[in-house]
Amino acid sequence: DVKVTQSSRYLVKRTGEKVFLECVQDMDHENMFWYRQDPGLGLRLIYFSYDVKMKEKGDIPEGYSVSREKKERFSLILESASTNQTSMYLCASSLVGTAGNTIYFGEGSWLTVV
Amino acid sequence: GENVEQHPSTLSVQEGDSAVIKCTYSDSASNYFPWYKQELGKRPQLIIDIRSNVGEKKDQRIAVTLNKTAKHFSLHITETQPEDSAVYFCAASPSGSARQLTFGSGTQLTVLP
Numbered sequence: 001d002v003k004v005t006q007s008s009r010y011l012v013k014r015t016g017e018k019v020f021l022e023c024v025q026d027m028d029h030e031n032m033f034w035y036r037q038d039p040g041l042g043l044r045l046i047y048f049s050y051d052v053k054m055k056e057k058g059d060i061p062e063g064y065s066v067s068r069e070k071k072e073r074f075s076l077i078l079e080s081a082s083t084n085q086t087s088m089y090l091c092a093s094s095l096v097g098t099a100g101n102t103i104y105f106g107e108g109s110w111l112t113v114v
Numbered sequence: 115g116e117n118v119e120q121h122p123s124t125l126s127v128q129e130g131d132s133a134v135i136k137c138t139y140s141d142s143a144s145n146y147f148p149w150y151k152q153e154l155g156k157r158p159q160l161i162i163d164i165r166s167n168v169g170e171k172k173d174q175r176i177a178v179t180l181n182k183t184a185k186h187f188s189l190h191i192t193e194t195q196p197e198d199s200a201v202y203f204c205a206a207s208p209s210g211s212a213r214q215l216t217f218g219s220g221t222q223l224t225v226l227p
Binding site for chain 1: 115120123148150156157158159160163203213215216217218219220
């Protein structure tokens with residue numbers, strides 16, 4: 001069974017703090033993704049990575065960066081957290097290739113910035 | 115890039131009735147259309163998908179239809195049950211896209227007992 005694990009389910013951070021959200025997958029998937037989920041806006045792609053040390057911007061990359069030093073681990077970094085980054089963050093992974101590979105999601109990390 | 119619109123945003127049905135959720139997409143190159151279900155507090159999970167060479171696909175009480183000409187696809191749930199209550203997301207994936215999927219905004223389905 002595919003497992004995508006997000007290390008923190010609930011976080012409360014202060015404005016201006018640097019925040020790390022960690023994600024690990026155990027299926028040797030090449031692709032990993034970070035999405036942000038907000039009511040009425042669906043799942044919006046922040047960044048994705050198709051290989052170690054490779055990354056591409058998604059639809060809403062501003063204020064975020066990512067790191068992929070190992071194939072199984074993909075980190076989302078908020079360099080200076082702001083209140084408008086309060087949201088649910090979902091990590092996901094899939095096999096590489098053209099369209100049609102199932103994306104597997106983690107349980108999500110609820111981030112509140114105060 | 116791809117743009118996916120999903121309607122309605124909320125849907126309430128009586129237990130046993132059918133529910134239909136509709137999505138439209140903009141990129142004619144999209145060829146893969148999955149549907150994800152997210153129960154309260156849980157991760158989104160794939161429930162059914164369809165590829166552009168197929169017009170309809172069924173899996174027990176759920177079915178998906180695709181109209182490539184009109185660029186829209188729909189999820190149909192028959193004989194709804196309380197455990198069908200969840201947020202449903204449609205998505206579309208252009209061929210050859212590394213980013214894989216563009217999601218719709220989601221539909222909160224509530225099945226009333």
